[in-house]
Amino acid sequence: xxxxxxxxxxxxxxxxxxxxxxxxxxxxxxxxxxxxxxxxxxxxxxxxxxxxxxxxxxxxxxxxxxxxxxxxxxxxxxxxxxxxxxxxxxxxxxxxxxxxxxxxxxxxxxxxxxxxxxxxxxxxxxxxxxxxxxxxxxxxxxxxxxxxxxxxxxxxxxxxxxxxxxxxxxxxxxxxxxxxxxxxxxxxxxxxxxxxxxxxxxxxxxxxxxxxxxxxxxxxxxxxxxxxxxxxxxxxxxxxxxxxxxxxxxxxxxxxxxxxxxxxxxxxxxxxxxxxxxxxxxxxxxxxxxxxxxxxxxxxxxxxxxxxxxxxxxxxxxxxxxxxxxxxxxxxxxxxxxxxxxxxxxxxxxxxxxxxxxxxxxxxxxxxxxxxxxxxxxxxxxxxxxxxxxxxxxxxxxxxxxxxxxxxxxxxxxxxx
Amino acid sequence: xxxxxxxxxxxxxxxxxxxxxxxxxxxxxxxxxxxxxxxxxxxxxxxxxxxxxxxxxxxxxxxxxxxxxxxxxxxxxxxxxxxxxxxxxxxxxxxxxxxxxxxxxxxxxxxxxx
Numbered sequence: 001x002x003x004x005x006x007x008x009x010x011x012x013x014x015x016x017x018x019x020x021x022x023x024x025x026x027x028x029x030x031x032x033x034x035x036x037x038x039x040x041x042x043x044x045x046x047x048x049x050x051x052x053x054x055x056x057x058x059x060x061x062x063x064x065x066x067x068x069x070x071x072x073x074x075x076x077x078x079x080x081x082x083x084x085x086x087x088x089x090x091x092x093x094x095x096x097x098x099x100x101x102x103x104x105x106x107x108x109x110x111x112x113x114x115x116x117x118x119x120x121x122x123x124x125x126x127x128x129x130x131x132x133x134x135x136x137x138x139x140x141x142x143x144x145x146x147x148x149x150x151x152x153x154x155x156x157x158x159x160x161x162x163x164x165x166x167x168x169x170x171x172x173x174x175x176x177x178x179x180x181x182x183x184x185x186x187x188x189x190x191x192x193x194x195x196x197x198x199x200x201x202x203x204x205x206x207x208x209x210x211x212x213x214x215x216x217x218x219x220x221x222x223x224x225x226x227x228x229x230x231x232x233x234x235x236x237x238x239x240x241x242x243x244x245x246x247x248x249x250x251x252x253x254x255x256x257x258x259x260x261x262x263x264x265x266x267x268x269x270x271x272x273x274x275x276x277x278x279x280x281x282x283x284x285x286x287x288x289x290x291x292x293x294x295x296x297x298x299x300x301x302x303x304x305x306x307x308x309x310x311x312x313x314x315x316x317x318x319x320x321x322x323x324x325x326x327x328x329x330x331x332x333x334x335x336x337x338x339x340x341x342x343x344x345x346x347x348x349x350x351x352x353x354x355x356x357x358x359x360x361x362x363x364x365x366x367x368x369x370x371x372x373x374x375x376x377x378x379x380x381x382x383x384x385x386x387x388x389x390x391x392x393x394x395x396x397x398x399x400x401x402x403x404x405x406x407x408x409x410x411x412x413x414x415x416x417x
Numbered sequence: 418x419x420x421x422x423x424x425x426x427x428x429x430x431x432x433x434x435x436x437x438x439x440x441x442x443x444x445x446x447x448x449x450x451x452x453x454x455x456x457x458x459x460x461x462x463x464x465x466x467x468x469x470x471x472x473x474x475x476x477x478x479x480x481x482x483x484x485x486x487x488x489x490x491x492x493x494x495x496x497x498x499x500x501x502x503x504x505x506x507x508x509x510x511x512x513x514x515x516x517x518x519x520x521x522x523x524x525x526x527x528x529x530x531x
Contacts, residue, residue: 124501171523172418174500182502 011061013053020052023066024140029112030070032175034094035077038165044073114229115176121190122173129164130193136161139218149215150200151207191238191294194223198242210253210402216246236285237295243278244301247271259406263310275305296325315344332363336373348381368397372407384414420504423520424492424513438515453507457494488518
């Protein structure tokens, strides 16, 4: 992409939109920094993108699209504020930013974007609000798109975003990257949001789809951005985890869009080079010492992804990784996954002992993967009647249609005598 | 930026190791010294409260607090902080955050023009 020859457009409006939209988070962040007004920031970012769509097909894409867009957005902000007859001092602040932005400090837009990410993911906001605000302000999705992705009404999402921004303003949530003594825990808050978005795309909790690509690709893009801005090992771990899952997604569903279990997937459809790159990135992070939960989960995913055939899977290693994970983040879901790994290494009865112990605690009541896992282990242990009962319990709890259909096929395949 | 800390009891809070819980006098002293704490008082128990409503010109009195919740307000502090992070930090150091709960409510400010 370079300057157009006189009279010849290099790209069309659609291409211009794609390039401009990528910078959405950077523009919004810069405008929030300058004006403190989130709605104004979005309005001006939108205006800048629209001007890009008009100008770039004619003039060509600028060498630094982010700077062009931010400058355009700032000019718009000055106009709007002037019309609102805002105090002179604020106008001066906004105008002053223009001169800062022209210099070689190309890192400045990055820092603001990192501030934006941390602010959107502040723990004083509900998880729902954090997810919505991150997707709107950093990723640039519209409220309609976010509403569709999470199966809520658009007006619900609009209201959620409105309240979140109002709270940020009214409660004075600071626009900054947290200080060093808070960074690790606040980074966890950010990673939790990104992972939730990814999971909602990868394994939707409800609805009909086996996956929602828009969410997984946004989560991946945000995780890459985060690693670029803040290359902490856990951030790298989360990115590696997402990459390792996504690189295998072609094998996860069959031609009819139905879910295929891991041990039956056609591994030739996995993106091997992408898996290898993710594994290498993960190794580098782990080498920095004290791998945290996301690195451990990524290591588990890497065990699966690097096995050429299901039979080559190192289940002992996976079980050991789950034990380490459980020591860091104890909880019933980790324990359930550990049970599966143990069953593969030591046989279904060993796994069933763990699952049955979990069932008695009641912590996973209502979670369809508990009876589903139990059913699978019972099936492998040859206890088909009990397996059928457990599959029926799982089907009753499964909210996602693709998951239901998969469980129904397992039930049908049992054909208990 | 001003916030009100609504200090509340929480009968369902799990037991804590008392030696780990911050000391209230130390909290008051620190927050007074840092010019964070503007005003604060313990309140009498909620059973001593009277709730007042005027409806259709009639005064309606209830014996007790307005909300029949397990958690009850037992005190308040008005604090002045740079931002919510600082206010949360201040609340975290208060002993009642450990054995009870604390609501951190920003003071109302006129909305910026939009």
